[in-house]
Amino acid sequence: MVEIIYRIYEVADHENPPEKGCVFWGVSNNIELTMDCKICESREHFKELIKDEYGDNISFRNSKKLNTGDLYCIIIAEHCYNTERYFNRIEYTCACCGSKVVGYIDKCEILKDWEIKNDLCNQLDKYENLRFCSYNCKSHFIKRERQKCLADGLVDESFITREDFKRDDIAGYIYKISKKSTGEFYIGQTIYLPIFRWGQHLKTDRFDMKGILDYQFEVIEIVPITANILEREKYYIQKYYKENPEKSLNIACTKGVIETKEQWQQLNLLGSETNG
Numbered sequence: 566m567v568e569i570i571y572r573i574y575e576v577a578d579h580e581n582p583p584e585k586g587c588v589f590w591g592v593s594n595n596i597e598l599t600m601d602c603k604i605c606e607s608r609e610h611f612k613e614l615i616k617d618e619y620g621d622n623i624s625f626r627n628s629k630k631l632n633t634g635d636l637y638c639i640i641i642a643e644h645c646y647n648t649e650r651y652f653n654r655i656e657y658t659c660a661c662c663g664s665k666v667v668g669y670i671d672k673c674e675i676l677k678d679w680e681i682k683n684d685l686c687n688q689l690d691k692y693e694n695l696r697f698c699s700y701n702c703k704s705h706f707i708k709r710e711r712q713k714c715l716a717d718g719l720v721d722e723s724f725i726t727r728e729d730f731k732r733d734d735i736a737g738y739i740y741k742i743s744k745k746s747t748g749e750f751y752i753g754q755t756i757y758l759p760i761f762r763w764g765q766h767l768k769t770d771r772f773d774m775k776g777i778l779d780y781q782f783e784v785i786e787i788v789p790i791t792a793n794i795l796e797r798e799k800y801y802i803q804k805y806y807k808e809n810p811e812k813s814l815n816i817a818c819t820k821g822v823i824e825t826k827e828q829w830q831q832l833n834l835l836g837s838e839t840n841g
């Protein structure tokens with residue numbers, strides 16, 4: 566036995582939609598005729614019961630193929646454990662565009678706590694319980710309000726992402742990580758602020774987070790947008806390698822290090838493996 570909660574819709578005339586500006590969740594302004602619950606043997610049995618009631622032509626999903634006036638049935642849930650969320654219609658105004666929304670609580674687009682924390686400087690009191698007509702409206706609202714929060718100088722509590730560490734006006738950075746106890750060093754390049762790259766290095770086996778006092782992290786060049794960052798990286802790898810070949814942990818670009826112009830050109834042709 567299953568209990569099936571369902572709604573029956575009639576396809577609206579989309580050329581002349583009813584009540585402009587009024588949004589019905591997920592049903593594209595079609596007309597809801599009824600919502601009810603049936604107890605039946607199975608889903609197949611349920612469909613038979615619905616066809617007996619509404620005719621064989623009723624469809625069990627909404628689709629573009631349906632014409633104005635056609636009926637379709639949507640199964641909302643099986644088992645009526647928590648019927649309130651399916652049966653309680655709510656009416657509210659979209660906090661972004663001002664549309665009047667008629668819908669069901671289970672489909673309502675609200676600001677979640679983590680969104681308020683991450684994007685809106687954790688101003689729960691201000692943004693709690695706002696409702697939106699659509700995901701688009703919510704995203705738009707978040708973007709707009711975030712600008713206001715930042716302009717007001719509130720503390721940004723958003724997650725750090727890679728993009729936060731990128732600048733459009735520079736090609737990137739050349740960095741050096743040294744192990745103080747042994748004098749070994751590693752040169753790398755990154756288009757993101759190196760602190761991000763260092764974090765990535767520290768997550769690998771090669772670096773021991775517990776021994777962090779033994780490491781020194783430095784930026785050795787900010788590479789302008791006009792320069793080739795891979796060439797700059799190669800330049801530094803070879804420069805430091807020549808000074809201290811046995812301490813270099815860079816494998817790429819250090820084989821047969823360039824003493825002559827010919828060798829330099831040859832190396833350029835080989836291209837560089839990069840760990841950037």
Ligand SMILES: [Zn+2]
Binds near residue numbers: 660662664697702
């Ligand atoms: Zn809206």
